[in-house]
Amino acid sequence: MQGKVVLITGGTSGIGKATAIELARLGAMVVFTTRDQTRGEIAKKEIREASGSEDVQSILCNLASFGSIRVCAAEFRSRFGRLDVLINNAGTWDFKRRETVDGVDRIFAVNFLAPFLLTNLLLDLLKQSVPARIINVASALHRGKVNFEDIEFKEHYSGFRAYSQSKLCLILFTRLLSKRLVGRGVTVNCLHPGMVKSNLGRDSGLVMRFFFRLLGSSPEKGARTSVYLASSPEVEEVTGEYFSNCMAQRSSGESYDMETAERLWKAAEAYVELPNSATSQQPSS
């Protein structure tokens, strides 16, 4: 990974932090997003110490704000000027429906719209840095169908359904983007990290907080598939796949439906106000 610039969303804890440590250890220049300057400084120090690399930087980004994502993408461009690997890792889980500053369901916004927007804003940089890779951290909990009639579950909210739909959306986005980028030197894959001890339940009450902190494997183990997809020459040409345990696996039937993926893309463009986003008009070559 020497000379490669990697951007990881959510590097302050869990799988994102473990991914940052390992990729920095492999020689990459690692940049991670944080929504809090102080937590970002603490994480930067920890990642530098654990990896033995000074090539670790943080950048402010609240993924629950489209404005913050735009500022972050612009700042990233001016500070670093190239991007070899984008890892959309950050995610959230909640039992209670909360809205972002843009008035969107927070799970839908952070887990799907944020990676959609950030990726589209940085796509030209990735294309300039080919061969480049985009990696989306999804989940085996992606199930069901996209509820286009009430995509934010305003009527009958269920944190579980909101989370699983957001991860299905991320997989559909992965597949469609990979098709649009065929032949352009940018691969797009997604993954399930396994059941991992982390802070994911931080907003879902005591029981879930302890559930996520105590059950599952270590964040280091949870980071393995992200690190593999970011660094292994074995997957240099692989695109549009869903991985688990460093192996391509089948995801749910619905996650292969490209008509749904196209419809979702249009809906996402409207949400983030990104008309005719960089790749939507381009035929694959």
Ligand SMILES: NC(=O)c1ccc[n+]([C@@H]2O[C@H](COP(=O)([O-])OP(=O)(O)OC[C@H]3O[C@@H](n4cnc5c(N)ncnc54)[C@H](OP(=O)(O)O)[C@@H]3O)[C@@H](O)[C@H]2O)c1
């Ligand atoms: N843990 C599991 O068992 C499991 C299973 C399947 C999939 N996943 C997925 O794995 C990914 C990583 O999760 P994790 O388990 O490592 O959880 P985690 O410990 O909670 O880490 C999540 C990261 O995302 C960041 N984040 C959350 N909301 C944000 C926002 N609005 N703006 C900016 N950053 C935000 C957090 O930042 P702060 O430190 O500021 O909160 C943190 O750095 C997620 O996409 C999750 O859905 C996890």
